[in-house]
Amino acid sequence: xxxxxxxxxxxxxxxxxxxxxxxxxxxxxxxxxxxxxxxxxxxxxxxxxxxxxxxxxxxxxxxxxxxxxxxxxxxxxxxxxxxxxxxxxxxxxxxxxxxxxxxxxxxxxxxxxxxxxxxxxxxxxxxxxxxxxxxxxxxxxxxxxxxxxxxxxxxxxxxxxxxxxxxxxxxxxxxxxxxxxxxxxxxxxxxxxxxxxxxxxxxxxxxxxxxxxxxxxxxxxxxxxxxxxxxxxxxxxxxxxxxxxxxxxxxxxxxxxxxxxxxxxxxxxxxxxxxxxxxxxxxxxxxxxxxxxxxxxxxxxx
Amino acid sequence: xxxxxxxxxxxxxxxxxxxxxxxxxxxxxxxxxxxxxxxxxxxxxxxxxxxxxxxxxxxxxxxxxxxxxxxxxxxxxxxxxxxxxxxxxxxxxxxxxxxxxxxxxxxxxxxxxxxxxxxxxxxxxxxxxxxxxxxxxxxxxxxxxxxxxxxxxxxxxxxxxxxxxxxxxxxxxxxxxxxxxxxxxxxxxxxxxxxxxxxxxxxxxxxxxxxxxxxxxxxxxxxxxxxxxxxxxxxxxxxxxxxxxxxxxxxxxxxxxxxxxxxxxxxxxxxxxxxxxxxxxxxxxxxxxxxxxxxxxxxxxxxxxxxxxxxxxxxxxxxxxxxxxxxxxxxxxxxxxxx
Numbered sequence: 245x246x247x248x249x250x251x252x253x254x255x256x257x258x259x260x261x262x263x264x265x266x267x268x269x270x271x272x273x274x275x276x277x278x279x280x281x282x283x284x285x286x287x288x289x290x291x292x293x294x295x296x297x298x299x300x301x302x303x304x305x306x307x308x309x310x311x312x313x314x315x316x317x318x319x320x321x322x323x324x325x326x327x328x329x330x331x332x333x334x335x336x337x338x339x340x341x342x343x344x345x346x347x348x349x350x351x352x353x354x355x356x357x358x359x360x361x362x363x364x365x366x367x368x369x370x371x372x373x374x375x376x377x378x379x380x381x382x383x384x385x386x387x388x389x390x391x392x393x394x395x396x397x398x399x400x401x402x403x404x405x406x407x408x409x410x411x412x413x414x415x416x417x418x419x420x421x422x423x424x425x426x427x428x429x430x431x432x433x434x435x436x437x438x439x440x441x442x443x444x445x446x447x448x449x450x451x452x453x454x455x456x457x458x459x460x461x462x463x464x465x466x467x468x469x470x471x472x473x474x475x476x477x478x479x480x481x482x483x484x485x486x487x488x489x490x491x492x493x494x495x496x497x498x499x500x501x502x503x504x505x506x507x508x509x510x511x512x513x514x515x516x517x518x519x520x521x522x523x524x525x526x527x528x529x530x531x532x533x534x535x536x537x538x539x540x541x542x543x544x545x546x
Numbered sequence: 547x548x549x550x551x552x553x554x555x556x557x558x559x560x561x562x563x564x565x566x567x568x569x570x571x572x573x574x575x576x577x578x579x580x581x582x583x584x585x586x587x588x589x590x591x592x593x594x595x596x597x598x599x600x601x602x603x604x605x606x607x608x609x610x611x612x613x614x615x616x617x618x619x620x621x622x623x624x625x626x627x628x629x630x631x632x633x634x635x636x637x638x639x640x641x642x643x644x645x646x647x648x649x650x651x652x653x654x655x656x657x658x659x660x661x662x663x664x665x666x667x668x669x670x671x672x673x674x675x676x677x678x679x680x681x682x683x684x685x686x687x688x689x690x691x692x693x694x695x696x697x698x699x700x701x702x703x704x705x706x707x708x709x710x711x712x713x714x715x716x717x718x719x720x721x722x723x724x725x726x727x728x729x730x731x732x733x734x735x736x737x738x739x740x741x742x743x744x745x746x747x748x749x750x751x752x753x754x755x756x757x758x759x760x761x762x763x764x765x766x767x768x769x770x771x772x773x774x775x776x777x778x779x780x781x782x783x784x785x786x787x788x789x790x791x792x793x794x795x796x797x798x799x800x801x802x803x804x805x806x807x808x809x810x811x812x813x814x815x816x817x818x819x820x821x822x823x824x825x826x827x828x829x830x831x832x833x834x835x836x837x838x839x840x841x842x843x844x845x846x847x848x849x850x851x852x853x854x855x856x857x858x859x860x861x862x863x864x865x866x867x868x869x870x871x872x873x874x875x876x877x878x879x880x881x882x883x884x885x
Contacts, residue, residue, distance in 0.1 A: 315726055316676040317702055325678070341651075342678030345685070359729055361673070361742060363622040366652025370686075384731040384740055392625035414725040414732050414786075417697035417879040420800060424792050429885040445799050446791040447770040453790060454732075456799070461725070463735055528738070534767055535735035 245477055245504045247497060248275035248404060250487040251311045251337075253412060253457055255436035258288040264488070265297045269304040271494045272501040275483065276301050279311040279328060281339055282412075283419070283458045284321050285432060291327045298334050311337040314359050315415045315459065337380075348374040358382055358406060359415075363389070365396030378402040380485065383411050383467070386532035387475065394480050402482040407469040408496060409487025410442065410455055410462040410522060411535065420456040429459075440490035441522050452523055465536055468525035470513050473503050492520040556822035557846055558616070558715060559839050562594045562829055567604045569836040571613045574843030578608060579616040579647060581745075581828065586634045587618040588671055589828040590745030601641055614644035620669035621745045622650045632656050639664050647693070648672075649728060654687040668692040670717070671742070673728035677709035684712050691715055693824060695726045696806065699882045704818040713821040718808045719838060719866065720826025722878055724786055724801040732785055737767045748784045755780065764788070807866060807875035809842075812849045813856045834869045841865050 249268060252261065268276060278294045278301075280286050289297075291310075298308035312328050313321055322342070329336060329346045337355040338344045347354040356362060356371045356379040363382065371379060381390055383406050394403065421443055422432035442455035442462055455462040469476065469484070476484065484504070486496055499517055502508035508516070528537030559575035561567035570578045581587030583595040596604060601617075608615045617638045623631035631653050638646045639661040646664060648654050649671035657664055670693040674680045683689045691713040694703065707714050725732065727741070734740035737752040752767040762774040764783035771788035774780045781787065786800040806826070808815070815823065823846070825838055841862045849856045867875065878884055 314729070315697065316679070317698055319705055322676055322678060340676075340679055341672075341674060341682040342676045345678050345682035359673075361622050361650070361728060363650065363743065364625045364628055364652050366628070366655060367650060368652075370651055370655060382731075382742075384734040384742065389624050389626070396625060411731070411735070413735050414730040416725045417699075418724060418801075418885050424795075424799070428883050430882065443792060448773050448789060448791060448796060449770050450791070451770070453769065456792065461732065461800070529734070532738075534738035535731065536769075537738075 246274040246483045248483050248485045249273050250485045251277040251281045252488045255286045267494050271497045273497045275307045277309045277311050281311040281314050282460050295331050309335045309337050312339045312343040314339040316342055353377045369398055372398040372401045380404045384529050387530050404483035404485055405481050407484040411467045412460050412462055414461040416459050419459050421458050465523050465526040466521045471510050496520055557842050558822050558824045560828040564600045564604055565832040566835040569832040570839050571608050571611050573836050573839035575839050577614040577616055579618055581618045585745045586631055588620050588741055588745045591829050616645045616647055617643045618647040620647050620649045620671045622742045658687045665690050670695050671728040673726050677706045680710045680712050697726055697879050700880050707819040715822035715824055716820055718823035722806040736769055736785055804874040804876050805870040806878045809858045813853045837869055
């Protein structure tokens with residue numbers, strides 16, 4: 245099984261991003277997804293900057309993949325999308341059907357991203373025919389549904405599972421971070437820069453609930469499938485995706501690597517990672533339950 | 547399928563069940579949209595939707611009055627239960643519905659192959675927000691209409707219309723999803739039931755109302771969505787419309803309990819080439835459907851007759867405000883500052 249680092253969901257200052265990926269180059273990660281996939285207003289790095297990082301990571305032996313923006317609204321968003329697709333040296337992750345159209349028209353191989361809603365064999369096969377060489381399971385999908393899809397999956401198509409991180413649960417035209425500061429999106433003053441891991445929403449009784457990340461809403465809990473690595477291997481999952489956070493990402497990649505390689509047991513991994521997460525773990529989606537639930541390892545064995 | 551003369555602009559109304567269908571048709575709907583009694587559609591609520599006999603009767607009633615019937619099969623089928631969705635597509639063709647509203651590409655491919663004469667509409671659940679995405683579905687499946695997610699500002703809607711041969715339908719009135727439809731797993735996260743696969747959001751079975759010393763509390767699968775002081779009207783705990791704390795400030799962090807109402811934009815929508823307007827609310831009563839349909843019919847007829855002279859009548863707004871969620875309304879994303 246290979247290890248991937250998902251696209252950076254948050255908005256960090258330019259130097260922090262550059263430093264982050266320099267550190268990533270030295271980790272045991274196989275695949276790195278790059279690019280601004282959340283908000284078009286974020287401009288600390290442009291497409292060319294991401295392509296430069298991709299070059300460096302490729303030189304360090306990683307497979308660099310450029311992701312497209314998930315929610316496309318304006319003509320200028322489409323321009324950026326075309327600009328990303330023009331990066332012919334790299335594999336592209338298509339995060340909406342517009343990207344799929346552009347890539348398949350050029351007969352390019354692509355990664356079918358997690359927001360394309362691939363829930364059944366017919367859609368999965370169609371994506372493969374259009375050029376997908378890899379697909380990322382929707383976050384809300386369960387192991388049981390994945391098992392059926394694995395059985396029906398066309399030859400040569402890799403399966404990737406989001407295995408660690410706060411989950412991107414929803415996208416909106418509205419920017420909730422700007423809204424918190426009574427700002428309009430068009431004049432957001434780039435408030436996201438102040439929240440390297442998003443802005444926490446609590447319920448009125450103080451329970452951590454969701455995370456605001458600009459136009460994206462995430463879980464507050466951290467999806468963590470470290471306990472399911474063996475099960476995923478048995479199911480033929482090819483790649484595990486870890487989502488970047490501002491602290492401890494290299495340590496988490498190292499930990500997943502050791503778990504995949506079998507040099508670290510699940511229980512030891514869990515205790516080693518206890519202090520590395522942004523919040524408590526959850527794994528409900530994998531077990532076909534509410535996403536915020538945490539199902540114990542044995543009870544969850546399938 | 548029936549072949550009526552194409553109307554310049556269609557009013558598409560919700561029909562949660564047969565009485566609502568009749569109310570919509572009687573009050574001037576050009577089309578009604580319906581669903582079957584299972585998770586093949588995004589309003590999979592107890593007591594709603596159509597069995598075979600009701601669907602046949604609904605089609606007969608609508609067609610006799612020159613209205614079209616659309617069937618929403620707009621959830622994402624999964625491999626194990628795939629045949630339920632394909633059977634529903636077959637049924638739609640067999641019963642003679644005028645179009646099916648789909649989100650899943652695999653299912654569209656099935657429909658196109660098996661029933662090439664059946665008209666396909668891309669559901670809002672397909673999350674297609676640009677002409678590149680809509681044209682993908684056009685090229686692959688020959689969709690004839692797409693329903694836009696409630697995320698685009700007016701000039702963006704216009705940009706889409708200009709760059710696709712596909713007819714564009716937009717939401718005009720009713721409950722407002724603040725998230726891109728088809729890309730929201732919030733309900734799945736909190737309750738396990740997802741709009742994408744189960745066809746529900748913030749389902750009633752997960753809801754609890756509790757009177758406490760601090761006020762009336764509404765919970766969804768145990769998570770506190772809101773708390774109402776005495777005298778405040780208790781709202782349904784749709785999870786994106788509760789009051790939460792961010793940095794010690796308590797407010798509607800995502801969206802107020804408000805309804806979309808675009809009556810004032812109607813002439814503009816017609817001008818930019820939008821082909822149909824959709825009224826949300828298959829879960830609402832026949833009285834609601836009758837009321838809203840009647841107002842929108844009058845507005846559309848006025849705008850078609852006299853675009854320049856169109857003004858929103860106070861009486862229309864008064865009627866609509868009576869049935870709006872939280873009695874508040876918004877232009878949503880059509881109005882840029884909302885974003």
